[in-house]
Amino acid sequence: MHSFDTQTGASRRSLLRGGLVLAGMGLTPATLWTQVAAGATPDLPPRVQQLLNRVCDLTIPDTDTPGAVKAGVPAFVSLAIASGIARANAPVADILFTGGKAPAGAGLLDWLGFELDLKTGGKFLSAKPDDQVKALTDLDAGAYAKGAEKSPWRTLKGLILTGYYTSEIGGSQELRFELVPGRFDPDIPVGPQDRAWSSDWTAVEFG
Amino acid sequence: MSTDFDAIVVGSGITGGWAAKELTEKGLKVLMVERGRHIEHGSDYVTEMKTPWDMPFRGVGDPQLYATDFAVQSKNRHFTEYTQNHFVNDRENPYSVAEGTEFNWWRSYQLGGRSLTWGRQSYRMSDHDFGANQKDGYGVDWPIRYADLKPWYDHVEKFIGVSGQAEGLSSLPDGVFQPPMALNVLEKHAKAAIETQWPDRRLTIGRTANLTQEKEGRSACQNRMICQRGCSYGAYFSTQSSTLPAAQATGNLTLITDTVVETVDYEAKTRRASGVSVLNVKTGERRRYTARIIFMNAGAFNTNHILLRSRSDAFPQGLGNSSGRLGTHIMDHASTVGAIALFDSFQDRTTFGNRPTGIVIPRFRNLGHQPEGDFVRGYSFQGGALRSTWTRGKREAGIGAGFKEKLRHEGPWRMVLVTFAESLPRETNRLRLDPVKVDPFGAPLLQVDFTHGENEHKALTDAGREASAMLNAAGGRVIMSLNRPGVGGSAIHEMGGAMMGHDPRTSVTNRWNQLHDVPNVFVTDGAAMSSSACQNPSLTYMAMTARACDSAVTMLRQGRI
Numbered sequence: 231m232h233s234f235d236t237q238t239g240a241s242r243r244s245l246l247r248g249g250l251v252l253a254g255m256g257l258t259p260a261t262l263w264t265q266v267a268a269g270a271t272p273d274l275p276p277r278v279q280q281l282l283n284r285v286c287d288l289t290i291p292d293t294d295t296p297g298a299v300k301a302g303v304p305a306f307v308s309l310a311i312a313s314g315i316a317r318a319n320a321p322v323a324d325i326l327f328t329g330g331k332a333p334a335g336a337g338l339l340d341w342l343g344f345e346l347d348l349k350t351g352g353k354f355l356s357a358k359p360d361d362q363v364k365a366l367t368d369l370d371a372g373a374y375a376k377g378a379e380k381s382p383w384r385t386l387k388g389l390i391l392t393g394y395y396t397s398e399i400g401g402s403q404e405l406r407f408e409l410v411p412g413r414f415d416p417d418i419p420v421g422p423q424d425r426a427w428s429s430d431w432t433a434v435e436f437g
Numbered sequence: 438m439s440t441d442f443d444a445i446v447v448g449s450g451i452t453g454g455w456a457a458k459e460l461t462e463k464g465l466k467v468l469m470v471e472r473g474r475h476i477e478h479g480s481d482y483v484t485e486m487k488t489p490w491d492m493p494f495r496g497v498g499d500p501q502l503y504a505t506d507f508a509v510q511s512k513n514r515h516f517t518e519y520t521q522n523h524f525v526n527d528r529e530n531p532y533s534v535a536e537g538t539e540f541n542w543w544r545s546y547q548l549g550g551r552s553l554t555w556g557r558q559s560y561r562m563s564d565h566d567f568g569a570n571q572k573d574g575y576g577v578d579w580p581i582r583y584a585d586l587k588p589w590y591d592h593v594e595k596f597i598g599v600s601g602q603a604e605g606l607s608s609l610p611d612g613v614f615q616p617p618m619a620l621n622v623l624e625k626h627a628k629a630a631i632e633t634q635w636p637d638r639r640l641t642i643g644r645t646a647n648l649t650q651e652k653e654g655r656s657a658c659q660n661r662m663i664c665q666r667g668c669s670y671g672a673y674f675s676t677q678s679s680t681l682p683a684a685q686a687t688g689n690l691t692l693i694t695d696t697v698v699e700t701v702d703y704e705a706k707t708r709r710a711s712g713v714s715v716l717n718v719k720t721g722e723r724r725r726y727t728a729r730i731i732f733m734n735a736g737a738f739n740t741n742h743i744l745l746r747s748r749s750d751a752f753p754q755g756l757g758n759s760s761g762r763l764g765t766h767i768m769d770h771a772s773t774v775g776a777i778a779l780f781d782s783f784q785d786r787t788t789f790g791n792r793p794t795g796i797v798i799p800r801f802r803n804l805g806h807q808p809e810g811d812f813v814r815g816y817s818f819q820g821g822a823l824r825s826t827w828t829r830g831k832r833e834a835g836i837g838a839g840f841k842e843k844l845r846h847e848g849p850w851r852m853v854l855v856t857f858a859e860s861l862p863r864e865t866n867r868l869r870l871d872p873v874k875v876d877p878f879g880a881p882l883l884q885v886d887f888t889h890g891e892n893e894h895k896a897l898t899d900a901g902r903e904a905s906a907m908l909n910a911a912g913g914r915v916i917m918s919l920n921r922p923g924v925g926g927s928a929i930h931e932m933g934g935a936m937m938g939h940d941p942r943t944s945v946t947n948r949w950n951q952l953h954d955v956p957n958v959f960v961t962d963g964a965a966m967s968s969s970a971c972q973n974p975s976l977t978y979m980a981m982t983a984r985a986c987d988s989a990v991t992m993l994r995q996g997r998i
Contacts, residue, residue: 288836290840291838313501314501315500374833387831395827401490413789417788418787425845426846433824433826433828434827437848
């Protein structure tokens with residue numbers, strides 16, 4: 231397995247690309263991964279951590295199964311941004327910020343905080359839950375409108391979904407998981423209560 | 438003259454394993470030389486039983502590592518965090534491409550080679566294919582026809598286990614099949630719709646080297662669809678699961694790994710190859726091995742590479758290259774997404790298990806006397822139908838409990854048809870030794886010079902139209918149809934360069950896969966291909982190898998080589 235220790239130079243460079251949030255904390259993918267592996271939440275600045283946690287849980291909340299925070303999704307998103315999964319370490323272009331200006335080197339989470347604050351009078355984190363839902367729903371709807379294909383939210387939401395459905399909670403409690411099906415049934419009934427399989431690799435890839 | 442071995446087999450992949458098995462079973466003492474590391478069947482498939490949450494990067498992999506070490510390999514859809522240990526390190530194993538061209542060379546340097554990572558689709562070529570060069574004049578005429586290879590296809594299929602459905606088609610001859618895997622409910626529906634509207638077309642289950650019945654210590658397929666991680670059930674054909682144990686059981690096999698063949702050595706006095714010069718990539722030690730015959734099974738391009746750098750006074754352009762054609766007429770398949778369609782039907786039906794094969798619609802173009810369309814030869818489709826899962830949520834608006842509830846359940850059916858069009862053999866598509874760049878051991882890099890031609894583009898355009906029409910006929914709504922081929926190499930069917938032919942002046946190997954110039958060197962991997970057909974080629978390589986082994990041993994016993 232690859233060791234991060236040999237890659238400190240590359241890691242530092244990618245962190246610089248990856249945005250102010252992580253770089254400012256002196257976090258490296260190695261320290262982040264240690265935290266992910268230990269089931270801990272990475273040591274983001276408290277405000278950013280709060281923002282990420284809140285957005286993860288608004289996207290995939292606790293229902294009759296645990297949601298994104300309990301499944302450790304924020305740590306996966308941090309790792310993804312630090313390492314560049316789905317190019318999540320790329321700076322967000324000025325034009326993608328409402329108003330067309332961004333702080334130099336701003337990354338995905340900087341963008342997210344900026345946009346959500348803008349929709350909540352500058353105080354997303356202290357807004358009422360209903361207002362937070364409305365703000366994120368607005369952001370999401372805008373990101374999936376025609377012509378908004380480059381919205382950074384699509385990248386972030388993709389990472390949240392990947393983090394959740396590849397976790398043990400999302401993959402085997404929310405959905406079903408079977409590594410060794412042992413047979414193939416080509417045509418069976420499926421009802422509205424039946425859960426999908428997270429271990430259907432072809433569907434994960436092409437679905 | 439005494440030699441270290443009767444035969445040396447260069448490479449341990451799909452054809453190397455077959456050469457080792459056939460030659461050792463015929464009593465020859467065989468040295469098999471593998472450039473990569475040893476991988477033990479079962480115990481070295483270290484990611485086989487991992488879940489996504491076991492993996493440091495959840496199966497997605499580390500983009501920084503991929504950028505530095507797997508820049509080409511990581512573009513392959515079979516390359517994941519689970520399978521990265523079965524692909525070559527691009528940084529350590531560079532190649533070059535001619536200016537203005539691109540080529541994705543996807544490789545597996547390890548015991549078993551790409552037999553561990555292959556797609557397992559196993560199709561025979563037909564006389565439409567073996568006769569194509571003679572008919573339309575591209576390349577040189579194959580010196581063999583289907584009848585020459587048929588018994589060897591039988592021989593190979595019986596041993597490796599191929600599941601499939603006999604269809605009686607002239608373009609895709611039937612084989613010796615284990616019971617077929619099943620079409621799913623939507624595929625069955627599509628089959629009926631397509632065959633009703635186009636009686637000359639057939640949709641059938643992919644013929645795959647995954648067992649549906651156990652055989653010789655190998656289990657039937659468990660329907661996991663994670664073959665490329667390695668399968669400790671031995672349920673798909675690989676060197677490790679199949680040919681290597683057979684060769685080892687004879688007591689006649691010597692296997693060395695981490696050893697690259699630098700050159701095949703030529704002895705001018707006898708006009709024969711005397712053996713190979715090798716380099717141990719771990720220790721840096723160089724030495725020679727001698728043998729009476731050499732089988733080149735390094736993988737199509739690497740076989741070319743070794744022959745090109747085996748230069749001598751007699752063969753200054755590379756061993757067996759008196760024609761000047763070694764390395765030329767390389768091919769791949771021109772491949773792209775023919776069409777993807779969504780379906781509103783069958784929402785109350787689904788599947789269970791992960792079938793490790795898709796469907797195939799065999800070639801239906803240009804099989805008669807009249808040309809159809811503005812291109813020669815043909816294409817086929819592979820693909821299948823599936824119900825989408827949580828990943829569709831990345832493309833859809835929505836957050837919160839309702840969104841989570843929606844993604845809890847399967848999404849709509851979709852069906853995909855991927856086109857594989859025949860790649861014409863053209864002299865300008867070629868391999869050469871890079872004039873400047875060298876590898877870490879000082880050998881000139883292999884340079885690939887390849888572009889898809891006009892015929893391939895026209896075939897893909899026709900295929901996109903036909904794929905869309907067929908999915909529409911099945912009731913689908915087409916959401917994507919492409920007609921530009923992927924970068925060369927993308928089908929992972931790179932082949933040619935040492936093409937078979939009748940005439941030593943225009944081809945490199947003869948009807949028995951011997952180098953015209955050096956009759957005790959046999960080229961039986963994809964390098965020997967004179968045309969590409971549009972089928973997945975590995976089964977043909979295996980059949981050619983078994984046939985050549987049989988003739989080589991006969992020639993040896995008769996003292997002819």
